[in-house]
């Protein structure tokens with residue numbers, strides 16, 4: 001599809017908000033023995049890399065690959081696990097780090113799956129929340145920004161695997 005990208009959130013604004021989230025998360029988990037940041041590949045990688053460095057206490061990192069969007073702009077609702085976590089999360093404080101919560105299908109499936117493994121706690125931090133897209137309810141503890149009903153890209157987030165390395169957040173405008 002022919003399209004162009006228009007800026008939505010500047011790089012500096014993203015980084016300042018990530019720093020704030022890091023401070024809040026550090027306070028919340030003060031005293032925890034084991035915090036695991038679980039990133040959903042591939043979209044969360046850039047956000048997680050910045051967020052992890054904004055958190056004060058030691059954390060471990062683990063990753064999972066699930067996919068629902070294929071190469072298009074609409075969810076299939078069929079969330080497949082393509083790569084599971086490497087570590088056992090039993091007894092740990094798990095923070096699931098997402099780039100965007102749109103329909104909520106990805107997150108709700110992943111949360112249900114991880115809850116069965118008996119973590120001590122299981123919370124969600126997403127950079128972006130798109131409430132207009134929501135089809136299933138999900139409990140989000142920290143959200144960086146609310147975004148409007150538009151397809152967004154950049155800072156890890158793709159359209160057909162493109163634009164992940166934009167340092168800012170943009171929106172896809174069909175031409």
Ligand SMILES: O=P(O)(O)OC[C@H]1O[C@H](OP(=O)(O)OP(=O)(O)O)[C@H](O)[C@@H]1O
Nearest residue numbers: 041042043067068069102103104105106
């Ligand atoms: O709330 P939802 O409607 O389920 O959408 C959110 C999910 O969609 C995207 O993943 P995608 O399947 O495109 O994989 P990616 O992380 O590799 O970009 C995004 O990274 C979220 O994980």
Ligand code: HPA
Nearest residue numbers: 102150151152153157158
């Ligand atoms: O707005 C979006 N952009 C990119 N990927 C997505 N996955 C769900 N919503 C989006």
